[in-house]
Amino acid sequence: MRTVRASAWYDLVVTAGFATPWTYGLVHGVLSSGGEAAGLGALPPLEPMQVLFANLMGSVVIVWAALRLLRPLPVHGLLDGVARLLFASWQAYAATHGAPALLWPFFAVELALGVVQLVPWWRARRVERTAGPAAPAVG
Template identity: 45%
Template sequence: MISVNRNLQIVRVSALYDLVVTAGFMTPLSAGLVFKGFATLSSVLVLDRPVPTLDVTAMLFANLLGSVVVVWSLWRLLQPSRSVGLYDAVARMLFAVWQLFAVAHGASFLILGFTCFEVGFAIAQILPLNHPRKVRTNSSPSRSGLGA
């Protein structure tokens, strides 16, 4: 069990991670550079599956995804809550499923690095909370019958 404050920290950290990782996908120019970087990394790591060059339609979807995730990340940074973290956990599990599907169908193994973060943050955000217990104070006189 984790504290409510720790949960909110996890929501913020996951949002910051998403912001850093997806901001590059917001524009065609920056997304092109990100994909070139992935292609270089794939080549350096001698991975069998190359990173493809995106056509204009695929680039549009990358830019839309980047834009939506950046806005979602900013929301979670500025307004973190347990419920927002739970919605984010669901989204992360969906992302992980589609990433595994993509790799199983020929996408670059580099995606699996992101999948680890998706699953890790999803689990961290759904951990049960340890709600602080209210301390019961008995300020009324004893009801033991003595002195009454």
């Protein structure tokens, strides 16, 4: 459950600024400046639809993070792992289709947290297959 909570804290720290138009404007400026300074490129200029989608993503991720902090369950790790692999896929797609290279560090974190949360599930499935079907319960 430590990994589920750690990924939730990461989400809160990284995405809280995306949740409102005002905070996203600040985050956008910081990310653009940092990306340019690091040679990874700036974000495109702010537009209403971009702000809307950033706010929707930020809001949903904050609620999802709160659930994992308040009630971390193994299934939350499974679902978060799957979601992170999906996020990483779309980040890689965007980065390879003209989005700023600023996405690559976020891609690396998403991929790592996704794999770390899915490995226990993969191992458990492997053990189940090796052990065969469980014996019926007696009683």
